[in-house]
Amino acid sequence: MAIVVRLDVMLALRKVRSKELADAIGITEANLSLLKSGKVKGVRFATLEAICEQLDCQPGDLIEYVPGESSA
Amino acid sequence: MKKKLSQNDNEVNMQNFAIARSARRLRLAVLVAIGLIVAVYLLARFGLDVGPVRVESREVVDGWVGRALVDATLALFVVALIRLAQMLGAVADGPLFGPRVTKAFRGFAFWLFLAMLVEVAAGPVSAIAKTVSAGGGRTAMAFELRDLLVLAGALFLFLLARMLEQARAIEAELEEIV
Numbered sequence: 746m747a748i749v750v751r752l753d754v755m756l757a758l759r760k761v762r763s764k765e766l767a768d769a770i771g772i773t774e775a776n777l778s779l780l781k782s783g784k785v786k787g788v789r790f791a792t793l794e795a796i797c798e799q800l801d802c803q804p805g806d807l808i809e810y811v812p813g814e815s816s817a
Numbered sequence: 818m819k820k821k822l823s824q825n826d827n828e829v830n831m832q833n834f835a836i837a838r839s840a841r842r843l844r845l846a847v848l849v850a851i852g853l854i855v856a857v858y859l860l861a862r863f864g865l866d867v868g869p870v871r872v873e874s875r876e877v878v879d880g881w882v883g884r885a886l887v888d889a890t891l892a893l894f895v896v897a898l899i900r901l902a903q904m905l906g907a908v909a910d911g912p913l914f915g916p917r918v919t920k921a922f923r924g925f926a927f928w929l930f931l932a933m934l935v936e937v938a939a940g941p942v943s944a945i946a947k948t949v950s951a952g953g954g955r956t957a958m959a960f961e962l963r964d965l966l967v968l969a970g971a972l973f974l975f976l977l978a979r980m981l982e983q984a985r986a987i988e989a990e991l992e993e994i995v
Contacts, residue, residue, distance in 0.1 A: 776995040787994040 747814045750783045752796070752807050759800045770795035837909045844905035851898045858891050886939040890932050897928035916989060919982040926975035933971040937964045 756763065767777040772792060779785050780792075793804055800806075859865075862884075904921035912918075941958040948956040 772995055780995050785993050785995050786990060789994060792995055 746783065747811055748783070749809050749811050749814055750781060750807065751809055752777075752781045755800050755802055755806055756781075759802075761800060766796065766799055769799045833911065833913060836913060837911065840905045840908040844902050844909065847898055847902045847905065851895055851902070854891070854898075855895060862888075882943060883939075886935060886943075890936045890939075893928055893932035893935060897925050897932055900924035900928055914985065916982075916985055919978070919985040923975070923978040923982045926971070926978035930968075930971040930975045933964075933968045937968045 756766065763777050763781070764774055767774045770792060772780075776785075780788065788808075793807070796802075796807060797804060900921050904918055904925055907915065907917035907921055910917075937960070941960070944956050944958055948954050
């Protein structure tokens with residue numbers, strides 16, 4: 746898919762662990778892991794808002810459109 | 818808090834285990850029923866005696882057409898029961914309300930409806946065919962209210978099963994949105 750999730754990059758930049766973020770935004774670590782790997786069909790605005798709030802970033806910092814990317 | 822969650826998980830697991838066990842038992846009962854139905858039907862079809870018991874079949878329509886219609890109805894009914902057994906197997910394997918379960922349930926309802934349709938429509942269709950082959954005229958078609966109610970029930974069951982399958986598909990899609 747041409748949409749690439751950059752959540753792992755933001756987590757590394759903010760020095761936040763997946764578990765901490767998952768607890769803070771109220772989703773399971775398993776779902777956060779799926780989101781990080783881009784193996785989800787969609788993201789709720791509420792989830793996106795919570796992540797942006799916790800990591801002090803914009804939605805564009807988390808997801809990126811890369812033309813030509815074809816991984817699942 | 819974690820202890821309470823773990824206790825809830827255990828209760829849910831025990832309930833799932835109990836449902837899976839019931840599903841396995843019910844599946845076995847359905848498979849036994851299929852065997853019995855087929856055995857009894859074959860006895861009736863070939864007019865065999867089992868000790869003092871004699872099983873006979875009476876067709877609504879006379880002749881080989883009548884026998885073929887009964888054969889078809891029974892075959893459809895057995896297919897429906899096989900789909901039911903598959904559904905129960907899927908329930909036992911889990912997840913309890915997974916795509917396999919809803920698909921098999923829809924299959925069961927569909928074949929059951931088809932069996933009932935053949936059963937109910939056999940008489941009138943045969944009457945029409947006779948009239949047409951005799952060169953036309955008037956045909957009297959009689960429907961039993963009981964048969965129509967059974968047919969309506971099977972149709973509603975099929976529509977319900979189809980709705981459940983669609984609901985499961987939507988649920989599966991929502992599960993992939995975090």
